[in-house]
Amino acid sequence: MPDSSSPSPDQGFATRAIHAGHDFVGDTGAVSPPVWLTSTFEYGNPGGFDYTRSGNPNFRLLESALAAVESAQHATVFASGVSAMTAVVSGMKSGDVVVAEKNIYGCTYRLFDQVFGKFGVSIVYLDFNDPASMGQIAGHNPALVWMESPTNPNLKIIDIAVVAEAAHAVGAPLLVDNTFASSYLQRPLELGADLSLLSTTKYTNGHSDAVGGAVCVNDAAWHDKMIFAQKSLGLQPSPMGCWLTLRGLKTEAVRMERHCANALRFAEFLEDEGSAKVVLYPFLPSHPQYELAKRQMRGGSGIVTADFGLSLEQTHRFLESLRWFPKAESLGGIESLCCHPATMTHAPVPREQREEMGITDSLVRFSVGLEEVEDLIADVRDALGRVGG
Ligand SMILES: Cc1ncc(COP(=O)(O)O)c(C=O)c1O
CATH class of the missing domain: 3.40.640.10 (Type I PLP-dependent aspartate aminotransferase-like (Major domain))
Incomplete structure (x- = not known):
């Protein structure tokens, strides 16, 4: 060959x-x-x-x-x-x-x-x-x-x-x-x-x-x-x-560019609107390792993690009422997803160790996809309104 x-x-x-x-x-x-x-x-x-x-x-x-x-x-x-x-x-x-x-x-x-x-x-x-x-x-x-x-x-x-x-x-x-x-x-x-x-x-x-x-x-x-x-x-x-x-x-380069742009805008919205108590995104200047992230990575990738300070029950209600973020394991696809790490991806980790890792019951993870980011933002705003966040 x-x-x-x-x-x-x-x-x-x-x-x-x-x-x-x-x-x-x-x-x-x-x-x-x-x-x-x-x-x-x-x-x-x-x-x-x-x-x-x-x-x-x-x-x-x-x-x-x-x-x-x-x-x-x-x-x-x-x-x-x-x-x-x-x-x-x-x-x-x-x-x-x-x-x-x-x-x-x-x-x-x-x-x-x-x-x-x-x-x-x-x-x-x-x-x-x-x-x-x-x-x-x-x-x-x-x-x-x-x-x-x-x-x-x-x-x-x-x-x-x-x-x-x-x-x-x-x-x-x-x-x-x-x-x-x-x-x-x-x-x-x-x-x-x-x-x-x-x-x-x-x-x-x-x-x-x-x-x-x-x-x-x-x-x-x-x-x-x-x-x-x-x-x-x-x-x-x-x-x-x-x-x-x-x-x-074959399309990873163009997809990642858009994942990064959408996720950065989405993270900025969460931070600026003040609805989340903590917003984690490597390319937000407030991220504890922002300078290192900028040195080591070409972009911040497509995941945004946030803590809205809601109870466990409210957090589940919030996630389940999102329209464009199905609650699902996995990440990194063209479609947005949301996840509750404490009961999903990190459920196998005992609670004490989970909390030691910073994975609380109010932590949520968004895999920001390639949709119009303003539609994703409007969705989160509406869902938070429904749970009184
Ligand atoms: C960081 C990381 N590594 C490895 C895996 C495991 O990959 P797979 O689900 O393809 O077995 C996952 C899955 O979510 C992951 O998030």
């Missing part, structure tokens, strides 16, 4: 997203790839495919495009973001310790707490924005350091380069869950991370029609481990899911 049309790393994000890995064109001239709906491949084919659990042309196309946009040498795709996490941790052994930033996605917490813990892999949580925590990393002798930035759902921004330096000082690789930022807005490997993990379900796909995950790395040994996990643990995605995700990735 000739690959002469592949863009080089110095070409822009959108060019790489749209043109990477066009090896399918062959003798048909097709500008869009087919879906290779096949479970197996005849032995001896030039692509080296044997069985879809261990590889498929649709995986490869998405992997080359993801590697191109994440500035990575390699990307490996999985059935979900959680499958990607499972692939990474499957390479660890009993007695290994992971040091993680304490603001972490609820299902990541659950995976370590209820699954990996049983196999002897433990996790220690620190506040990575506390300068003392960088010195504490060494004391735990970690096999891996793990963080998100922005974090889910408090949108805490962590300095990736600083954490990478602290991790590398003790010989530990740094994994950054890049889901909330997206590849367009932030590239962890360029900032010193060793693994960039994506739930491609979110901004990569962008259309809420396929669940998927990916791990992007420069190191060939890590890549081998990911490929091994994909096939040996059965963590592979579907060819159709990869096709949809690749189609979504």
Whole structure:
């Protein structure tokens, strides 16, 4: 399969997203790839495919495009973001310790707490924005350091380069869950991370029609481990899911520009109108890590978290009376969504730890979509009026 049309790393994000890995064109001239709906491949084919659990042309196309946009040498795709996490941790052994930033996605917490813990892999949580925590990393002798930035759902921004330096000082690789930022807005490997993990379900796909995950790395040994996990643990995605995700990735640049513009305007409205007690958005000057966010990210992304100071019952009523924000798990699609982290995404985290993370019963998370932002603002205004907020 000739690959002469592949863009080089110095070409822009959108060019790489749209043109990477066009090896399918062959003798048909097709500008869009087919879906290779096949479970197996005849032995001896030039692509080296044997069985879809261990590889498929649709995986490869998405992997080359993801590697191109994440500035990575390699990307490996999985059935979900959680499958990607499972692939990474499957390479660890009993007695290994992971040091993680304490603001972490609820299902990541659950995976370590209820699954990996049983196999002897433990996790220690620190506040990575506390300068003392960088010195504490060494004391735990970690096999891996793990963080998100922005974090889910408090949108805490962590300095990736600083954490990478602290991790590398003790010989530990740094994994950054890049889901909330997206590849367009932030590239962890360029900032010193060793693994960039994506739930491609979110901004990569962008259309809420396929669940998927990916791990992007420069190191060939890590890549081998990911490929091994994909096939040996059965963590592979579907060819159709990869096709949809690749189609979504091609428009990531334009979608993210609009997500950022809408979310910033939406956050400014919440702050200026004074209806919310707390408004968190990385590109609002009031955000505690605003300067770092501006340095590390190309835009603030599409999530806005707010606390309206309502009771639990009023918060649910408010969310359920929104017209353009269905209350749903997930984020990063073209359509806006709202979520109540304490009872949804972070329900697996015990209340005490949740509150320690700042996830109170009155906290709400908006995934600001690509609708007309003034319609979204009017919707929130009306819904708050109905609950007396
Ligand atoms: C930050 C983050 N990482 C990983 C995941 C897991 O991804 P998936 O739902 O694709 O398994 C999610 C899902 O919401 C997430 O928010």
